[in-house]
Amino acid sequence: MIILTMLVLGIILGFVGAGGAGVIIAVLTVFNVPIHYAIGTSLLV
Numbered sequence: 001m002i003i004l005t006m007l008v009l010g011i012i013l014g015f016v017g018a019g020g021a022g023v024i025i026a027v028l029t030v031f032n033v034p035i036h037y038a039i040g041t042s043l044l045v
Helices: 002-016 021-030 035-044
Strands: none
Touching: 002 021, 021 035
């Protein structure tokens, strides 16, 4: 349920104007990447 919520929020935030970082975090979280790595990766991209 948490992953689904992250995915939905990530897609919404990514398209609203968070620079796509929310989408990247959501996708990486779905693939079992730890959230700290996902946030770091999204900030570097």
